[in-house]
Amino acid sequence: MTPxxxxxxxxxxxxxxxxxxxxxxxxxxxGTNPSPPPAPSFTLSLSPASVTLARGxxxxxxxxxxxxxxxxxxxxxxxxxxxxxxxxxSPNSLSVTSGAPETFMLSASSANQVAQESITVQGVSGTLxxxxxxxxxxxxxxxxDPFHAVGGSLVHGFYDESRQLLFATNPGLNELDVxxxxxxxxxxxxxxxxxxxxxxxxxxxxLVIGTQAQEIITVNEDTLSVxxxxxxxxxxxxxxxxxxxxxxxxxxxxxxxxEEGIDCNNIFxxxxxxYEWDSNSNTFAQLEPxxxxxxxxxxxxxxxxxxxxxxxxxxxxxxxxxSSDTDSLTGVPLSTVNPPLNEFGVRGYxxxxxxx
Numbered sequence: 350m351t352p353x354x355x356x357x358x359x360x361x362x363x364x365x366x367x368x369x370x371x372x373x374x375x376x377x378x379x380g381t382n383p384s385p386p387p388a389p390s391f392t393l394s395l396s397p398a399s400v401t402l403a404r405g406x407x408x409x410x411x412x413x414x415x416x417x418x419x420x421x422x423x424x425x426x427x428x429x430x431x432x433x434x435x436x437x438x439s440p441n442s443l444s445v446t447s448g449a450p451e452t453f454m455l456s457a458s459s460a461n462q463v464a465q466e467s468i469t470v471q472g473v474s475g476t477l478x479x480x481x482x483x484x485x486x487x488x489x490x491x492x493x494d495p496f497h498a499v500g501g502s503l504v505h506g507f508y509d510e511s512r513q514l515l516f517a518t519n520p521g522l523n524e525l526d527v528x529x530x531x532x533x534x535x536x537x538x539x540x541x542x543x544x545x546x547x548x549x550x551x552x553x554x555x556l557v558i559g560t561q562a563q564e565i566i567t568v569n570e571d572t573l574s575v576x577x578x579x580x581x582x583x584x585x586x587x588x589x590x591x592x593x594x595x596x597x598x599x600x601x602x603x604x605x606x607x608e609e610g611i612d613c614n615n616i617f618x619x620x621x622x623x624y625e626w627d628s629n630s631n632t633f634a635q636l637e638p639x640x641x642x643x644x645x646x647x648x649x650x651x652x653x654x655x656x657x658x659x660x661x662x663x664x665x666x667x668x669x670x671x672s673s674d675t676d677s678l679t680g681v682p683l684s685t686v687n688p689p690l691n692e693f694g695v696r697g698y699x700x701x702x703x704x705x
Contacts, residue, residue, distance in 0.1 A: 389421035391447065392479060393472040399484040402436065405459030410452050411483065415472065417447035423474045429453065430469035433487065435461040445472070461487050497535060499526055507547045507556065509570060516556055516570070518544035525558065525568060539573050541566055546593035548602075550628065551658045557602050557628075559594040565604060565626060578626065580633040582606060593618060594626075597673035598658035602626040605649050606635070619650045623663070636678065637665065655700040664695040 396412045415425045424446045429438040435458040443451040468483040501521025508515045513530035518541075525539040525547075544566065546559035556568040564579040582589040587608035595603050606622030613619045623637040638647040646666050654661040661671040667680035668687075687695050 387419045389417070389419045389423075390477060390479075391418060391421045391423075391425060391472070391474065392416045393425070393427070393470070393481045395470060395481045395483055396450075398482070399486075400455055401486040401488055402455060402457040402461075403488050404457050404461045404463075406457070408439075408454040408456040410454055412450045412452050413443055413445055413470065413472075413481075414450040415445045415447050421474075421477075422447065425472040425474045425479075427451070427470060427472045429483075430471065432468060433457075433461065433464055433466055433485070436485070436487070455485070457487050463487055463489050497533060499535060504545055505547050507549050509549065509553075511553065512570060514570070516547060516568075518547050518558060520544055520561060525556075527573070537573055539568065539575065541568075541575065543590075546605075548594050548596045548654070550596045550602075551598050551600075557594050557596050559592045559604060561590045561592055563588065563590055565591050565594060565602070567628075578631060580624075580626075582622070582624075582633075582635075587611060589620075589622065591624065592620070593652050595652055595654040595661050596658060597654065597661060597671070599673040599676060600628045601673065601676065602628060603636075603652060603654075603661050603663075603671060604633075605652055613648050613650075619648055621648060623649045623652075623665070651695060653700055660700055662700055668695060 392415070394414045394416070396414065400409045400411060402409055413427050424444050427443040427445050429441055432438060437456055439454045439456075441453070443453060445451045464487045466485045468485050470481045470483055472479045472481075499519065501519040501524070503517045503519050503526065506515050506517035508530065514536065515528040515530055517526045517528065519526050520543045522538070523540060523542055523544075525541050525544055526535060527537040527539065528534065529536055541558065541560070542564075543561035544558045545561055548557050549555070550557055550567075554570055556570060558566040558568065560566060563581055564577050566578065567576045568574070580591075587610065589606045589608060591604045592607055593605040597603065602625070604624040604626055605620040606624045607613070607620030611621060613621070622635055625634050625636050626632070627634070637649070648665060650664040652661065652663040659673050661673075663669055664683065668683050668685065669678050669680045671678050683695060
């Protein structure tokens, strides 16, 4: 081979190598194919992601949202996983689209146990599936406390069934306290001087209240307006106060008169006198002791009345029955009601609507 042919052959070979190395040649190009676009998908989210349910309490809302990715535009079927016994989801399944949240409600029955659970909420669209976790806490319902600290000292009370109100005397705070018989809440505090005993007049609207002062008081149950009825007793050399009262059907109120500073079997529930207040004339009169009973041995104890306001009873030197029809007292020996010897006194009793 001549030198010229050798040179020509080498030149062609070098040129082909150069072209091949630069990626040229022919109509096509060599190299890798581009990656395919990502497949459509979605994410699932809950708001709130943690819920506390009170046993037997109100339902709680949970919002479910779907966010489409890579062009996802389909609907997602969302279902709530296994719930603890007594817990319900309403509805149990939802159809959710991207940008349009849906809500389900969770509630727990009063029989549920206190617990903490993780609940799976699943979203499915065709072959796609996503989960979200809901943290669920079941708590006990707070027990309503029917007891309320009022202060002072509650002594006696009258419960008005028609109004469902309890009226209680509170000498510690110099007030009449009014309580709801429904929820035991304190409805009102009515200022009164040293209230003690309490009863309702036969009109069903007026309270009469004995006090540790020289007066008795009436209170309108609807308006809680207060009327004072002072009385300065002249029959005793001691100052009298009037702690206990019972309202009778004839408009009279039997009142214990207690001598200040004089001790007796019960310093606030008894006294050395028995008075009668006439609510019609607003006058006081001493019933006992009278000329036929000895003042030194007299002590009015345990004054009470019948439900129909017709009869009252109390113990003194005898056991007495008061009739509102005749405005009179009848007595029998204490040993008759507390045989054989009335050794410890008459401790307690009840009065029927009809005396026999």
